[in-house]
């Protein structure tokens with residue numbers, strides 16, 4: 492439902508407008524620029540959203556509520572949206588996992604956890620204000636519940652990995668699905684637990700919701716050891732919290748150690764296909780630190796060379812060598828860094844697969860060199 496803050500053209504009307512413009516030889520992008528003088532949310536090709544509320548969740552995380560323009564096609568709980576923000580003159584893109592507000596298709600909230608030294612997460616926490624307009628993409632991603640509500644579901648989250656799980660839980664509660672949901676949620680402590688109060692309230696009023704909050708840094712990367720034993724994700728915890736865990740769809744989002752533990756447990760149980768994983772940060776390259784490969788890259792009829800160590804992504808290696816390489820999200824999602832592999836081999840860090848041979852597309856931000864490479868930039 493559109494309201495006074497939401498322009499009233501429907502997505503299909505937007506599509507027709509775009510078609511007419513192209514038919515009459517008018518660039519939809521130029522038309523967008525004119526429309527955006529009236530309202531930045533009234534664009535046909537580029538999508539925007541207005542920040543309509545901002546609130547602190549924890550000392551390190553902030554929620555932004557956004558009103559999307561009419562061309563936004565809505566989202567499924569658990570999906571992500573790419574946000575584009577210009578910081579110090581450079582456009583950066585990052586994914587965030589929105590949750591619908593009151594079930595509306597055009598209004599959603601994101602909760603952003605600050606990362607130490609992180610560009611976008613600190614910008615969104617500190618500098619973004621109510622009234623700001625942010626460029627967004629349509630929602631995407633397959634970390635979503637089955638279309639027909641399952642009888643039971645298991646969600647496992649660590650830290651900011653709670654955001655897509657919260658979108659799913661709110662959806663199940665709002666739609667009065669007959670699903671029994673268990674959430675196992677690791678955080679350093681209550682102060683850092685995003686949505687702590689909302690989850691307590693949800694557990695109070697939703698009898699089919701089994702909420703297991705665990706204070707533990709055992710699954711958190713780069714946290715020095717503590718004096719006390721820390722709870723990890725293991726079979727004993729799963730058997731206790733969700734005895735049917737081997738039979739139900741399971742979702743896990745959080746730090747790499749938590750997701751590695753879940754992946755191994757589900758593989759060992761022979762039910763790997765039942766586990767859905769969402770990584771917020773790509774895996775670190777684990778290649779040979781001593782192996783340094785030579786990368787040749789052709790872009791716009793110019794060929795440049797740089798060295799790529801086996802323990803760096805090709806994007807970082809190129810940037811370290813002083814090159815400006817086309818990129819967007821740095822997370823393997825937007826494909827702006829895609830190159831064609833003419834020769835050589837790379838490791839895809841999102842799947843662990845080795846990619847060889849002529850003509851294969853590779854994403855520089857989530858690939859590590861395994862040999863000398865000859866690449867052609869596609870952007």
Ligand SMILES: Cc1cc2nc3c(=O)[nH]c(=O)nc-3n(C[C@H](O)[C@H](O)[C@H](O)COP(=O)(O)OP(=O)(O)OC[C@H]3O[C@@H](n4cnc5c(N)ncnc54)[C@H](O)[C@@H]3O)c2cc1C
Pocket residue numbers: 571585586587588589601602603604605606607608609610611612613632651654655769770771772821822
């Ligand atoms: C599908 C998807 C959904 C996401 N949803 C959310 C969400 O709802 N809320 C949210 O807060 N974030 C989410 N993220 C992470 C988000 O996209 C950014 O990666 C994060 O905000 C950091 O961006 P930055 O620009 O601040 O950090 P950068 O400047 O890109 O990186 C700075 C430093 O932080 C490290 N770093 C980056 N991201 C992480 C991370 N997630 N965990 C640990 N270290 C990291 C980097 O290795 C680097 O050292 C999601 C990511 C993906 C891929």
Ligand code: FES
Pocket residue numbers: 817818819820821822823824825826827828829854855856857
């Ligand atoms: S920068 Fe987005 S996929 Fe590589």
